[in-house]
Amino acid sequence: MLSISSLVMYYRTLKGEVRAVDDVSFSLQKGETIAIIGESGCGKSSLAKSIIRLLPRNVSRYKGKILFNGVDLMELDEETFNREVRWTKITYVPQAALNSLNPVIKIGDQMIEPLLLRRKIDKKEALERAANALKLVGVSDAFLHHYPFELSGGMKQRVIIAMALLTDPELMILDEPTSSLDVLTQANIMNLLKKIKREMGLGMIFITHDVALSSELADKVAVMYAGQFVELSSAEEFYGSPKHPYSQKLMESVPTLRTDKELSFIPGSPPSLLDPPKGCRFAERCPFKFERCSQDPPITFLDEGSYVRCWLYEKGRL
Amino acid sequence: MKDPLLYVENLRKYFEVRRGLFGRRRLYVKAVDGVSLALARGEAVSIVGESGCGKTTLGKTILRLYEPTDGRIVFDGKDITHLEWKELKWYRRETGLVQQDPFGALPPFMTVKRILEEPLIIHGFKDKREREERIYKVLERVRLTPIEDFINKYPHMLSGGQQQRLVIARSIILEPKLIVADEPVSMLDASVRVEILKLLEDLQKSYNLSIIYITHDLSTTRYFSERIYIMYAAHVVESADTKEILRNPMHPYTKALLNVIPDPDPSNRFTIKEVPAGEPPNLIDPPPGCRFHPRCPTLVKGLCDVKEPPTVEVDKGHHVKCWLYG
Numbered sequence: 001m002l003s004i005s006s007l008v009m010y011y012r013t014l015k016g017e018v019r020a021v022d023d024v025s026f027s028l029q030k031g032e033t034i035a036i037i038g039e040s041g042c043g044k045s046s047l048a049k050s051i052i053r054l055l056p057r058n059v060s061r062y063k064g065k066i067l068f069n070g071v072d073l074m075e076l077d078e079e080t081f082n083r084e085v086r087w088t089k090i091t092y093v094p095q096a097a098l099n100s101l102n103p104v105i106k107i108g109d110q111m112i113e114p115l116l117l118r119r120k121i122d123k124k125e126a127l128e129r130a131a132n133a134l135k136l137v138g139v140s141d142a143f144l145h146h147y148p149f150e151l152s153g154g155m156k157q158r159v160i161i162a163m164a165l166l167t168d169p170e171l172m173i174l175d176e177p178t179s180s181l182d183v184l185t186q187a188n189i190m191n192l193l194k195k196i197k198r199e200m201g202l203g204m205i206f207i208t209h210d211v212a213l214s215s216e217l218a219d220k221v222a223v224m225y226a227g228q229f230v231e232l233s234s235a236e237e238f239y240g241s242p243k244h245p246y247s248q249k250l251m252e253s254v255p256t257l258r259t260d261k262e263l264s265f266i267p268g269s270p271p272s273l274l275d276p277p278k279g280c281r282f283a284e285r286c287p288f289k290f291e292r293c294s295q296d297p298p299i300t301f302l303d304e305g306s307y308v309r310c311w312l313y314e315k316g317r318l
Numbered sequence: 319m320k321d322p323l324l325y326v327e328n329l330r331k332y333f334e335v336r337r338g339l340f341g342r343r344r345l346y347v348k349a350v351d352g353v354s355l356a357l358a359r360g361e362a363v364s365i366v367g368e369s370g371c372g373k374t375t376l377g378k379t380i381l382r383l384y385e386p387t388d389g390r391i392v393f394d395g396k397d398i399t400h401l402e403w404k405e406l407k408w409y410r411r412e413t414g415l416v417q418q419d420p421f422g423a424l425p426p427f428m429t430v431k432r433i434l435e436e437p438l439i440i441h442g443f444k445d446k447r448e449r450e451e452r453i454y455k456v457l458e459r460v461r462l463t464p465i466e467d468f469i470n471k472y473p474h475m476l477s478g479g480q481q482q483r484l485v486i487a488r489s490i491i492l493e494p495k496l497i498v499a500d501e502p503v504s505m506l507d508a509s510v511r512v513e514i515l516k517l518l519e520d521l522q523k524s525y526n527l528s529i530i531y532i533t534h535d536l537s538t539t540r541y542f543s544e545r546i547y548i549m550y551a552a553h554v555v556e557s558a559d560t561k562e563i564l565r566n567p568m569h570p571y572t573k574a575l576l577n578v579i580p581d582p583d584p585s586n587r588f589t590i591k592e593v594p595a596g597e598p599p600n601l602i603d604p605p606p607g608c609r610f611h612p613r614c615p616t617l618v619k620g621l622c623d624v625k626e627p628p629t630v631e632v633d634k635g636h637h638v639k640c641w642l643y644g
Contacts, residue, residue: 033587039507040478152597182368183534187578187593194590209507212537212579215586235584253509255537256581257564263541265512269477 001203002171003027007064009050016274017060020046022227024064027305030170031201035218035235037211037250039270043227044207045095048173051205052092053081069170087114091164095175098156101148108144111163118167133162137192154185158192165196171203178213190216211254215239220305223247226271226281233306243308246282280311288312323495323528324357324380329389331372331379335602347601349375351552352389359495360526362519364539364560366575367549370598373532376549377498380530381413382406394495411441414489418501420481424473430462430484431469434491441492452491460487460517479510483517490521500532515542537579540564548572551599551609554629558636568638570594570614608641616642 009021020043028034038044049055053073055062066073073085086092094100102110111133112126119126131141137158148156157177164172177193178186194217197204206217214221221238223231223246231244242248249266268285271277277284283293292311300313330353332346349372357363367373378384380391382398391399398409417423424433434453443449454465460483462468473481482502489497499518503511519542522529531543539546539560546563548556548571556569567573574594580586594613599605605612611622622641629639 039509154597182598183536183575184368184578184593185597187591191590191593194587211508212582215582215584216580217587218584219587235587239582239584250508251582253512254582255512255541257537257540257576257579258581263512263516265516266509269479269510 001028001030001069003065003067004051005065005067007047007050007066008061009046009055009059010061011056011058012060013058013274018273019043019227019276020273021050022276024224024229025299026222026229026232028171028203028205030203031197032219033197033204033206033217034220034222035206035208035214036222036224037208037214038224039209041273042224042270043273044224045175047224048092048175048205048207052086052090052173053078054086054092083118088118088167089169090171090173091167091169092173093160093164093175093177096180097160097175097177098153098180101156101159103148105147106144107146107148107151107159111144111159111166114163115166129166130162133166134159136165136196137162152185153181154188157181157185157189161189161192161196165200169202171205173205173207175207176209177206179208179210186213193217211250212256223250226276227273228281228309229307230282230309231307233308234303237303237306243302243313244282244310245286245288245312249285249287280309319356319358321359322356323359323361323394324355325390325392326353326355326380327390327392329353329376329379329391330387331375331384332387345602348552348604349601350379351601351604353549353552353554355547355554355557357496357528357530359528360522361545362522362529362531362543363545363547364531364533364543365547365549366533366536366539368534368598370601371549372552372601373549374500377415377500377530377532381415381498382409383415407441411492412495414492414494414497416482416485416489416497416499416502418504420478420485420505421473423485424481426473429470429472430457430476433473433484434488437488437492456487456491459490459521460484462487477510478506479513482506482510482514486514486517486521490525490527493525494527496528496530498530498532501534502531503538504533504535511538518542535579536564536575537581548575551604552601553609553639554637555610555639556637558633562633562636566633566636568632568636568643569610569640570616570642571610608639618642 005025007021007024010017010019024047036044108127108130111130115121115126131144134141139155139158178189208214218235220234222229225246231247242251252264255263266285271281279294280297283289297309297311298314299307299309301307329350331350332348335345335347337343337345353376365373379386386399431453435449438449457465462483503514521527543560546560547554550571556572567576578591578593596613599609607623607625608627611617618641627639627641627644629637630643632638632643
């Protein structure tokens with residue numbers, strides 16, 4: 001359904017060019033979920049915005065291929081993209097979306113806006129569809145006539161998800177959908193997303209910094225570091241035995257509730273995206289660093305659709 | 319308890335709010351409603367609860383940043399519940415606070431050195447040399463090294479982890495006996511989180527420092543604290559040793575919390591978890607009886623929704639506020 005190859009998005013600031021997304025490739029089947037994990041500032045939100053073409057004004061380079069149902073989205077002009085893809089076939093739930101509801105417009109009126117604009121259907125039918133979407137996410141349709149402040153955080157998040165479902169999308173991009181919610185509310189939302197995934201069979205890109213939480217949805221996992229995917233694995237592979245040294249260290253820093261394990265952290269901090277180091281970007285913090293690491297590591301395919309960007313896995317070494 | 323440092327007895331903190339025409343109705347948000355706890359010298363305890371349960375208010379009231387509405391706080395043998403402003407200066411020196419958002423907690427126009435010097439000046443360290451010595455020592459302790467690289471920087475020039483180290487340095491520079499760490503790692507990345515927790519643990523051990531660790535995240539508590547207090551709607555509903563609570567949770571709320579926290583496991587995506595319906599109650603007008611009863615899966619009608627459950631010691635050191643054990 002979705003196949004992205006060598007996606008690049010840089011933007012220019014006073015200090016220089018920020019390489020927010022630097023050569024990212026992956027593909028996604030219908031009904032499949034990919035989790036994109038990474039620390040703050042690694043470029044994961046920029047990647048999401050690059051896919052749905054919500055670019056910063058100072059973008060300086062934007063290229064690569066985004067094949068969506070066989071059509072290269074990069075080839076579409078802005079108007080076609082806006083009419084046929086953005087917020088129709090591909091919907092996007094931005095970070096802290098629950099605060100993006102307009103406080104002075106009723107929930108129902110906000111929800112149907114994309115339908116009225118994109119689908120040209122009349123208001124009554126649109127409201128009916130909004131009511132159905134609300135029921136689907138477990139919110140009473142009575143709330144159509146309420147204002148956002150009358151809803152709790154968890155309910156607002158449900159409304160946002162309902163909005164993202166309204167246009168029958170094939171792909172939903174969720175950027176940290178639960179990061180400001182409480183533990184129980186978060187579990188509720190994850191349950192809801194699992195149900196949606198199961199019943200509606202849409203593809204999801206789930207962006208999070210929370211490794212444990214990512215396992216609630218992910219069929220496959222991409223680990224992002226300094227603008228690049230350093231590993232792409234199936235969920236079974238990744239949570240069982242992560243490949244890239246960064247993934248391994250990241251996993252060692254995740255506290256667990258049910259098993260005893262010693263926690264450890266990665267010394268140092270990630271490189272600046274303004275001027276990333278030559279060669280492997282993780283090398284400076286990597287316990288397995290050796291001479292080759294000063295050159296750009298190759299992408300080594302390990303299995304169908306899974307790869308790692310590390311010299312340790314170079315063909316012939318394994 | 320051997321060598322106790324802090325006793326909190328039946329502590330209450332109500333905030334007045336006005337509602338109705340011209341604010342004629344006086345109502346109270348009962349943010350902390352009858353909490354008791356005890357802390358030994360050098361001990362670390364966790365207070366766990368969701369947002370709005372009163373855990374931050376509890377921490378701030380213990381530090382006397384709020385005046386308690388009712389109850390008693392005894393620190394190091396001295397009743398500090400209603401200390402006057404002047405006497406509080408002594409207490410400020412004995413305690414420290416580490417906030418959630420390090421950047422918000424640091425004055426943006428001061429250098430690292432100035433930030434650390436401030437509490438020393440306020441507390442009467444007149445000798446400049448001595449102040450400098452202390453600043454160097456504390457920076458060494460929190461490993462903001464090499465010190466020369468940091469000492470003249472402004473907060474915005476530091477990473478999130480470094481900012482939090484600076485906040486911690488400021489909170490321990492007067493060598494307090496107690497620190498309240500309010501969600502100290504919730505805004506940090508996983509790896510940095512571990513780094514900061516390890517630093518706090520190290521300080522606790524080497525200074526014999528008592529730490530109250532306030533968090534919503536049960537999974538980090540087992541690496542850090544010896545005891546856990548679970549808070550729900552301004553009450554402590556369960557308390558016990560960390561290991562005991564994680565192995566043998568008794569209160570239905572604790573059980574629900576533990577049940578929904580994921581460990582990284584690829585099979586998670588195939589299971590729908592059981593989550594109690596509803597939301598935590600409003601603290602202006604909390605439900606009668608047990609405050610968890612509207613969401614509780616083991617509700618006993620006519621009891622839980624009428625009468626407030628007592629806190630019972632079910633096992634040694636394991637207290638539960640629930641009618642199932644009452």
